[in-house]
Amino acid sequence: MLDVNKITRVEMDWSGPERLQMNMGPQHPSAHGVFRAILGLQGETVVDVDAVIGYLHRCHEKLSETLTYAQYPSIASKTDYVAAMTSEFAYVLAAEEIGKFEVPKRAQYLRVIVAELQRIASHLLWLGTWCMDMGGALGGGATIFLYCIREREDVLDLFESLVGARLLYGFFQVGGTRYDIPDGWAEQCRKTIDRINSRVDEYEQMLEDNAFFLARTQGIGVVSRELAQDVGIAGPLLRGSGVNFDLRKNVPYSSYQDFDFKVPVETAGDCYARYKVRMAEFRQAISIVRQGLDKLPSGPISSRPALKSVAQIRIPKGEAYARVEGPRGEVGSYIVSDGSAKPYRMKWRGASFSNLAILPHIIPGHKVADVVAIMGSVDPVFGEVDR
């Protein structure tokens, strides 16, 4: 029997140099997957971070060496499963660049339309989960999450009627796209993006009028312009730190030069700046989808005959690095070809991997609760971090 009177109570003095090691994850609701951060704490302040990743590692790069150019695009979607269209896009672009494949104009526009719809769906999931991470401060927390999921479902419905799948598509193929839009799809798409457009205003009102939201995001997790480039973060993080760089504008691919859109840039570099950039991107993406539907050219969707065998696409010796502006930034595929039907070497430049590498540089000095806000603002998808 335990005698409670004999237990000595030790008061811990947090003002001293004692450090507490705390594991955040790998099973943690705000980890957005499986991520473990070993936080060194002094009181409530984080003094060092060791990020442990790799829990979802499947060695996509080795896998791609064993699959042909016809087989791998649909597997590529499993790297970043929240924005599956993006990784397929980067892979086929790299193969097309080495193989000098023409891509018909209609296929290029279809690619742009699905890539932008994917950006909307991905940003919706980011906004919802991020706000839920900061839950308590937002008056109940789950409201925004459920709103965002509701809208994201509409986008997934569009993908479902386009390719039959809701998350992992196999829409892209070397030389074009595998599917054309079915009857009535364009109308359904217009209705969906119009609805989302009006709802984005609603989210902004809910968040930007909320003092707790502002307190938890403004001035938190500041990334300087210099640090951003040195670590190689991309996308909304880079643009939130004042670097005006968007691959769709600076290095246009797949006919992005035909579209009229703005690149939102913020200079503060904090969580709020990254939020502002993504909110502006919602509207730009909606505008691009609308333009794509208006201007969609007629014609074939693929420049090559249908395949009789999976090893039919052969690509000459050479190498290429193709990159696309995904929802999380630069997603690149570096392919080295030896002239066979499979890549000799394929390297993924995962946007989430590079973006996550910023954490050890910005978290120290913040409180534990801010770690959650900062991580959410980075928007990592662990399938892409670990590949």
Place this chain on the structure above:
Amino acid sequence: MNAEQARAAIASTFGVEIAAGVPMVVTVPAERWEELARYAKDTVGCRFFNFLTAVDWKEQGLEVVARLDNLEEDVALMLKTKLGPGVTHCASLMPVYRGADWMERECFDMFGIHFDNHSDLRRILLEDSWEGHPLLKSYAVDTPHPPYR
């Protein structure tokens, strides 16, 4: 420095031929690897560290590849260095770019390349107890790994 000036400057400083095209592919001996990266950052203005990886050319040995960008002036550099047959050491770019930290750890994990001067070189994606380096061509795709079958 724009792309054409960069091409001429790198070619004369490092005594290498740089073929036309984007990105600019610059191949230097391994001894000048860090010097080239520093030159690219400070003189050419490639402050954006994009990625670092390697290619296993079997009996010819490993080749380390790094991609750097100058976002303002649109200069894209693909730096390469051949380590030579059997060589698994390379200079680290961590003193030049902070982004090289995770990229070199991944490269060590997958290819077994030891980056000298890297302050914290350990596996990043695989378990510390993992044997072998999976992206080497000599690593069989069906290598069994108890208990991770």
